[in-house]
Amino acid sequence: MPGPALTDPDGSWRVAADIGGTFTDVIALGPGGRVVPVKVLSTPPDFGSGVLGGTRAALSAADALPHQVTAMLHATTVATNAILEMRGARTALVTTRGFRDVLELGRLRRPLLYDLSWQRPVPLVPRRHRYEIDQRITADGRLEPPADSAELARVAAEIRAEGLEAVAVCLINSYVRPEEERRVAAELRALLPGAYVTASVDITPQMQEYERTSTAVVNSYVGPQVHDYVTALGAGLREAGVSAPLMIMQSSGGLLDAPSVVGRPVQIIESGPAAGVIAVRKLSQLMGLDSVVAFDMGGTTAKASLIENGEPFVAGDYEVGGGMNITRGMGKGAGYALRVPSIDIAEVGAGGGSVISTDVAGSLRVGPESAGSRPGPACYGNGGTSPTLTDANVVLGYLSSQALAGGRVTIEPDLARQAIAPVAQDLGVDIPAAARGAYEVAVSSMTKAVKAVTSERGRDPREAVMVAFGGAGPLYGAAIARELGIDTVIVPVHTGLFSSLGLLVADTERQAVVPHRADLDALDLLGAEFDRMAKEVTEALREAAPSAHTEVQRVFDMRYRGQRFELSVTVPDGKLDPGLMASVRQRFHAEHHRTYGRAGTDELVEIVNLRVRGRVRNPVSVERLLSLPQSAPRAETTRGCRFDRTEPTPVIPRAALSPEPRQGPLVIEDMDATTLVPPAATAHRDRFNNIVISWTTTVPEATP
């Protein structure tokens, strides 16, 4: 099948669509770097119609014709929503006799220590639909006994009788002998035409039965919906005259053709957040930045990730459906475990809608409750009365009454003040002081997310540059950077749409992983396995992008013997010989030392997984997207903004900022976001039209 064109012919357009909770953003990129953004209301549950409507609207606004679209790029929440709303397929699990409860037991831990009302997330397959079969793969790979076809036929009959639409197969020790599990899956597929069948080893061929089972179950649970969604959207696009292939963003940060996604939908769970990180990745490569913190804040959550030398960190394990990200690190057990490559993003429940509260002992809290988009912050005038961060930002003078969603949402400052008043009363301070307090608390909680991806990994945030984006990111970026000693904060153009921009510039990617086995001990065998994997991903990518060149990257997941957590080490190009391996081990020791402050000896190093990433580069440079959006010239105004004290603060459009640094305080208003430059910082506009905030002055913030 055809893939995205390598170079865009004249008059061609690329369209990106990113679904959010309230709005769907569609961006068309045309000749000469023309960027036409359109924001339409999302259309749950049929999100596809919003995408189609937005695409038509964008093309019409651009005066472009559907057949001129050469690439249709998409970040979708369809898989995530199926899980969060428990609306996935009715799914069966087929597993080894004695182990049907592995899925429900999980790892036994709970995310909060003292909460005796805790409930485990409802298993995606109820116990009655978990079928045990009399087969066993031993730890050394013998079949004692193999799965019996007659029994599989009986199980299939039960699954059919129950009317189940999807099946996940995960056998104990299948990672040692994947072909046995594939055989079981193939037989079930033949017996159950129309059912969506996943073999766990096809998604994650690694040890640990719970993580593998859970991943396979999630894949099957969301599979039919993703299939239907992608099929309907593809048909709708063709009907609308768009014949370009649909490409979807994976959690790992690469685009993949829709037909391939249908086979591994578990890989698109974090589609939207990954797109944002990729936008920052491309910007950091363009600007030649070594170390970049991507900071994205919207209405309900804030997300941070680290990009080093142009590459984001990829995590092998995460959880979905656990509410906000208390699932990171020590808090596992809140959601459903997934073992697929995903950009490592730390998330906290802080967004414009986060609710501000106090308690009997006089502490000030922000979140975790959120006013959501309905009724939303009190100042929206939709009947909300809970004080939120957005209300605080209005009280503080940071947000004007026309500042949100391009003026679509009108803000009523009196309602914001009324909402914050009880908080101020509880704390015994005036209303602006309470609002400023909430701002600072939010900053500290988001600082934790940035630390999780930097200092907790042995990376000094002071060596990084921050790129702040999302609707609320530029209001907080400078303050968070100050906390962490980050000197420079970049606020790119199209800030509120920046995630969607990532789709336009993302590469197409496929990954393969196999666990290290005893029979791979010889270097030539290891090299041959890498070659086989490279061929596999290259061929798969050729289907999606026939004429393109595939770059192949080889990675070992390594650890010291006995450890349960791995570090990824890139293997240099070249023949896998003792010299190359020595340099790989050297890299591992160095990375371990950097991350954890110590390193061990060569004898203790073991290889856990082999990974191969194939990548087809996107022909579009992010530079094309960075022209200043057209807007009517506006005069500079001034309003009072509260920092440690209230200061008269100039309010200007981005276009009014020059390459010459201007001293804060300053409020810079774009169509879709507001950037706050605190008093002691400076801001200028660089040649990419970024707002660049600098903390390089050593003057402390003014104190009252």
Add this chain to the structure above:
Amino acid sequence: MSPRPISDAATFEVYRNAVTGLADEMAITILRTAHSQIVASSMDFSAALCDASGRVIAQANTCPVHLGSIPEAMGAVLTAFGDSVRPGDVYLLNDPDLGGMHLPDIFAIAPVFTSGQELLGYSVTVVNHVDVGGWAAGSMAVQSTSIFAEGVQIPPSRLCDAGTLNETFLALILRNVREPDLLRGDLEAQLAACHAGGEGLKELAERHGTDGLAALNEELLAYSETLLRSALAEAPDGAYAFEDFIDDDGMGSPPIPFRVTVTITGDTLHVDFTGSSPQVASALNATESFTRSASYAAIQGALGSDIPANSGFYRPLTFTIPEASILNGRRPSARGARGLVAYRIIDTVLGALAPVFPDRVPAAGDGGPDSVAIGITGENGTTNVLWDILCGAWGARPDRDGVDGVSPLGANLANVPVEELEQSGHVRIDGYGYLPDTGGPGRWRGGLSTFRDMTVLAPTVSVQIRSDRRTHLPYGLQGGAQGTPSSNILNPGTPLEQILPAKVVQLLAAGERHRHVTAGGGGHGDPFTRDPDRVLRDVLDGKVTASAATRDYGVVVTPEGAIDTAATRRRRAAGRH
């Protein structure tokens, strides 16, 4: 209402966020760098930060029963080294009579100084090491009768002296344990965590100043104290007594009583264990610190989870703990299996608090994680230890069922993956899951028992099991029935079937099969008032059998899997009363 302790709410919350995040960062460091299965997979370790006078400021999301014992360990270190603490020092201890809990739990504590040599506080870590020597692999055998049989005893000691590691001291420890590489690796993980905590605390001091940090710590302690006092003030005054038991000491003793009277007066709470058992002959003896620690966990669970756990939380709480009792063993009594005591203390204290907080306190759960340690001695004389920890059920809650298969309140342990156990080549796991009809019936059902079946592949292994709740079952509340017993069965379903004691060290030969079953949780409320749809769901899921549904819940389920409404109405009207 109590006076508010906080001078600047925003600064306070900012600090609280930072310091709790730092404690978790320490824990993550241990998790990611540890070498043993019990630490890296089961997560049997804890981390915390203390202030300069040794008070706990912040805890990581780790094991509650460890965390409450930290003040005692800190006290022992300060007594031994308080005058001579230097930057770069690290102290070790595991001696239960000098600040420790039981020998496998080794504390590593590092002081933190500013660059100007001002003492800021301490990074504290405690890890349950896989083996610290003694007569039985794993060093936690119930049948130990003296601490001298349980392994290497480490009084508060200086492992690192101003940055220099005492190699002789470490070599002595390593020579006395079965898995020296693992102990060294896990200890290094502790040191890495101490380092991370220290660096973070220094940053916080740079930001707030040393005096500012001290003031914020006072506020943090006062904050927890205020929240706890305010919750206690709302609770009805009175004295609430409860009694529970450990079945036996593993060496033929009669049932071991735990008696508590919890007295709430105004905004204070007193816990009095008078009348509980004297210390026992086996290793089921706790320390006073551990008894307090378990009580803190129970009280915090009953009050809800919002109050930050730190030394301020402990202030409104006082204790009477008898000397030379099972709650406070006297040297040289053995302490290795004292974990079980903590879980029973939690059950007993929660039982006493049930009438005080009837909408929050659950029925009893499985009574503690059952531990199974498998020792395999190789031909070269080295011994491997495989740890398996089985957690069963939570008791039913006042408004919802107990959780089926989860770590108990006192701990937050993970299971060891079946595939990981099998990779050792020494055992095969034949099944791991729930058993039906094991959750105590109630309006809300208790959690189900978990079983694990294991076949021995190695020529011989020694299996050391610590379990309980075989004769004294998890209690129900408000008309809910009690849970079901735990069991150990050798070669189940064969002519060689043999019921093993709950607490046992047993040699098994290749081909022998062992089944362990954890206890089922107690029920809450009258089972005949349980929503029939919930009963039906349990029947369809095989968690309750149809006959038990009729017998225990008065709900008649047809063979087609539907509720027989008329029969159910009749059955329930006839009642069991």
